[in-house]
Structures are given as structure tokens and as C-alpha cells.
Amino acid sequence: MTGIHPSAVIEEGAQIDASATVGPFCVVGPQVVLGPDVELKSHVVVTGQTEVGAGTVIFSFAVIGEIPQDLKFKGEASKLVIGKRNRIREHVTMNCGTEGGGGLTSVGDDGLFMAGCHVAHDAIIGNNVIVVNSAAVAGHCVIEDDVIIGGLAGIHQWVRIGRGAIIGAVTMVTNDVIPYGLVQAPRGVLDGLNLVGLKRRGVSRADITALRAAFQMLAQGEGTFHQRAERLGEETSSEYVSEIVDFVLAETGRHFLTPG
The missing domain is CATH 1.10.10 (Arc Repressor Mutant, subunit A)
Known part of the structure; x- marks a missing residue:
């Protein structure tokens, strides 16, 4: 495959579409599936039972599909499924699921995951979601379509954020957020509606x-x-x-x- 750089490590069993591109010094694990037109920039690690949808671009030093940061995880089979046309920037981490959470971490289509952000085990992320630099989505969260999570924000485990909501920067969200809600302040406060987004x-x-x-x-x-x-x-x-x-x-x- 001409799209795979000679320095990349592709483990036996990986399924890589002929139109995909794998850059220098990437590592692709044996259970990984890369769809059409997927692009891995240099130094990307994609491992675990991970599927990456068509047109998604993953930038340097991202680690995608590693085991969960959960002490209850005992090596059980679990997956990470990433949809189409996502932009996953530098140093992003996304983990596979756990048995206790259904075994699946899911990311929808057309998302933007900015540098250094984290998507934890068993999180369900919708379409057109933006997670800004260094924000963290904890385990078991549900982030519905069209949500924006500001930089350095933290979303507590099991929290649901409804469609079209916006979370301000440097905000800790510990409870569910209604659709189209506007949340801000260090300890998240529901402070109105996302009128700009509407x-x-x-x-x-x-x-x-x-x-x-x-x-x-x-x-x-x-x-x-x-x-x-x-x-x-x-x-x-x-x-x-x-x-x-x-x-x-x-x-x-x-x-x-x-x-x-």
C-alpha cells in the first residue's frame, strides 16, 4: 500500500482501506480497522479493537483505543468506534469501553477534538460535537449532537449533556445539562440558553x-x-x-x- 510510510508499524491483522494514509512512525494494532480516506499523521498510535470511519484525520501523538483508565478493567474485550470525518488533534486520547459500561466507547460523525482532550471509557459522543483543548469527558457520559465543551472543562462520569448545549471554559459539570443549555462558572451553573447556537x-x-x-x-x-x-x-x-x-x-x- 503506497499510503503507508515505511517507518510505520502495522501489526498483523489490521484492516486498512487502500485509500487510507498512515504517516511516519505510526503504530496500528492488530484489531484496528481504518476506513476509506482515513489519515494518520506522524507518531499516531491506534490500538485495541478500534474502528475509524471514513475521512477521519488523526494528528500527531494522539493515542486512540488504549485500555480504559479504570481500575475495574480486567482486560475484557471492548471497543472504540469512531465515525466519519472527525478531526482528532494532537495528543488526544480516546479509550475503549469496559464490561460494566456496555463494552463500547462511541464517537459520532463530523466532530472536532482539539489538542489534548480526553474521551474516557464507555462515553457516547454524538455528531458535530466540539471538545476544546484539554477538556475531559469522563466514563459513561452521553454527549448528544451539536454540543460544544469549552477548553479545560471537565465532565463528571455518568453525566448527560443534551443536544445543542454549550459548556464554558474551565467549568466542572457534575450533573445533567438540558438540551440547548448554557453552562458556565468554575462549578457549572445552568445560566441560560445557548441562544447564539440556536x-x-x-x-x-x-x-x-x-x-x-x-x-x-x-x-x-x-x-x-x-x-x-x-x-x-x-x-x-x-x-x-x-x-x-x-x-x-x-x-x-x-x-x-x-x-x-
């Missing part, structure tokens, strides 16, 4: 108005947070508000960041 995606004025009213009701309405969400579900006709309601009422192992 406008950029062309969400209608009527839906944004409905989301603002829903946020106010969740913040100041009567009853518990769940009761307010249930009431919202009965009253709303906005699909965006319904998405928040469904997210809040779904099963979770964490509490929610609630509007202050």
Missing part, C-alpha cells in the same frame, strides 16, 4: 421564544424540577421544548443542573 442553526423566532418561556418556567415554576417539566410537556407545542421535556423525564443516574 440562531446559527436557523431556529425560528417562535421556537426561541418558546424555549425562553420554558426556561423561565423550569426556573421559577411551582413544584419540583420534574413536575415543572411534566407540566411543560402537557402545555407546549414546540418540538424544541418537547426535546427538553423528554430529556428531563428520561432515566438518569444524575441530578440536573437547574436554572438559578
